[in-house]
Amino acid sequence: MSRPKTSLYTTSARTKKRNAAERRFRAYGLFAVGLAMAALAMLLTSIFSSGSGAFQQTYITLDVELPEAKLDKSGTRDMAVMKKVSTFGYAPLITKALMAKLEEMGIETPLKKKQIGALVSKAAPAKLRDFVLANPDVIGTTQRFEFLASGRIDGYMKGRVTHESAERDGKISPEQLDLVDALVADGAIVKRFNWAFFTSPDASGQRPESAGLGVAILGSLYMMLVVLVLALPIGVGASIYLEEFAPKNRWTDIIEVNISNLAAVPSIVFGILGLTIFINFAGLPQSAPIVGGLVLTLMTLPTIVISTRAALKAVPPSIREAALGIGASKMQTVFHHVLPLAAPGILTGTIIGMARALGETAPLLLIGMVAFVKEFPAAPLEGLFDPASALPVQVYNWTQRADPGFVERASGAIITLLLFLVIMNVAAVLLRRRFERRW
């Protein structure tokens, strides 16, 4: 039975229906993409709107008198004597400086000394003390310093705190806010980019303004280092063995299946594993980057093994045959020819695996990284055993705190984390593009 002859210019009913179906499908696709884009936009907007504030900080610039009488009773710049003066001794100096400033500006206020002093962050005296102890020759002079403004002042500058909310707030009053306005007009209070957000360690619940990601970034860095140093060689080595040298029998099949399954295990299970083996059994310190690194290594290994195997498989067998045909041994073939060609794929897989590990929270919580860590861990290798925090854990930590200043901090930390992830993934894509070989 042959088809009836039709003109090309007329569209048959079948074709019309098919075209309509394809148009509908395209519309569904577009709708789905649109939905995803909208969700992404909502996420990014909410994070950036609440977190962008974390990258700016309010500072008060004051000229502080540093009388020898108060700071160095002996007059000999003896460290032991100077250290005896605690932060309680330094705090009044700052308040005095602030009051002097107000006088100079000719501002009258009904506030008491304590309330005036509350404008400056409670962390400021410690900073001043550290500076003076580091530079004893400034005693007896008047120096200009920049201090962090207190959390509520910072909030006011960023719009979180208003005159209305100050009425109800125990920690700040509208009169203090008026002072702030005056000081801003004078230029003594400024809001500028907050590098300290990245470099300072975490701070207590009282001082959200001085809380920073320094320890968390360092902790995450150490863990990534551990992951890189351990997971990459082990993963690549295992992969090479499985792909190139292992005999193809039932045992290697079983191993392959198990590795693929490991990649799908929930991360919290690795946390329990880490707790049991590394902390309880091996006795490694809690909350240390080494333990976190080891747990993350175990988590990242399957990813690296799988991507390495894919990269090795992608090397065309013709290259191997050519090398063997020349008289290269199996080992020489793998290391001189296959590995260099698979390297971009391996690198990409490693970076993606590490990016995943960077963002993992559950296993780290289980090994105790949820604690508040204020001191920077030392340099590796000893530093790997010091307690530290990690970026995602820090986010969790800060969201638990009461002070609204920490909400902004947490969002800021999320933005930082996202930034690192984006950088790592972009690096992976660029690497892949650059090394995509034409063989």
Place this chain on the structure above:
Amino acid sequence: MPDQHIMRAFDRDLEAIQAKIMKMGGLVEAAIHESAKSLNKRDDELAARVREADKLIDALEEEVNHDAAQVLALRQPIASDLRTVLSVMKISGNLERVGDYAKNLAKRTAVLVQMPAIEGASGAIKRMAREVERMLKDVLDAYVHQDVALAEDVRARDHEVDQMYNALFREFLTFMMEDPRNITACMHLHFIAKNIERMGDHVTSIAEQVIYLVTGELPNDERAKLDYIAEAQEAEE
């Protein structure tokens, strides 16, 4: 078009065959010359040598055929290469026939030497033979230089050879009618003349192969054939 094939062995094979053709041509030229000379000089030793030499010509023809078959099987020639091989096979066949006619001439010479000479006949035959010899030389030149004009010229000259044969035919008739004792000798001479005329036809065929080799087409115009039958028909009209 570059002259050399990428596979140089192919060139070597073709050159070898063409060298054999040229060698055959030389031998056949010599055969025509020597056989005519032996008739003229009534030299039966020379005639015997011509007959021996024909074996060489036959052997060469066999070699050329064998080599050509090899080239066809092993090199798969096409286009001009194919025409080269095909024309070489035909030309060697034609040359071998011409050689055979020369051998035949020598055979009859051996017989004629026993009889009294016929006046004037051998001169005419010598002239015919010389013309055919020149035609052969020219056609071999045309083959080597792929000269179509020269080949056409050779084709045209066959006309003269035919006319010479017609003249001789009438002359021999006259001789035979004059004196019946001449009949045997004249019959032999007639066959010799006919053989030379056939040589001319074969040389013309070689010329046509040269044209085919160069242009890819055999000349399709009727050869000017002017033998006694056509003449008689013309005379009747």
Place this chain on the structure above:
Amino acid sequence: MNDIKVSARDVQVWYADNHAIKDVSVEIEDKTVTAFIGPSGCGKSTFLRCINRMNDTIDICRVTGDILLDGEDIYDPQVDPVQLRAKVGMVFQKPNPFPKSIYDNVAYGPRIHGMAASKTELDEIVEKSLRRAALWGEVKDRLNASGTGLSGGQQQRLCIARAVATEPEVLLMDEPASALDPIATAQIEELIDELREKFAVVIVTHSMQQAARVSQKTAFFHLGNLVEYGETSQIFTNPVDPRTESYITGRIG
């Protein structure tokens, strides 16, 4: 009649249960091009790959019988296949230069076999091999360019240069021109004709015409058997076995 370079006796090859090569005995002559022809799946490539033990890389492949190179059994347990492959080079169907520079491609073999004591010696080996492959003139100014940037025909000549750099005694070629255009093919065939002055060349080809053009001896394989082996001119003008005649005239295959 040249010396016998490779002598195979009663060779059998199994791929698991598939009896791929049955009772093949053949003597490959030195300084001669020997062609293996036959329809697809007849075993010619399999047999070729036995000569340099490339079949060792396939787990399910089993080889019995004797294959002797200059009188030495290549399947003897003492023989290291790596060393064998320095003596028996191979060129594959699809040109597969290493994604390194042209120089490094050719120098790789000599390097791993320790054939050059100094850089100068290595340079000489590279130049000699590239000249042998009729490629030197085209690449001598860009030895550091990538090997994969050459045209198909040039890449295949590079692979040939790479194979001859280890000074092999036998050169195996598995359909070396089947991925190339006609001009490049003709250049490779001319090259093979030159190579036979120094090496024993064995070429597997699915083009009978190529076998006719290029080889002096031809072996016809059919369903794993060696049906006929003789002078190329005789096989292509008047083969002895009717199966050979059927195949080359295009009646079976």
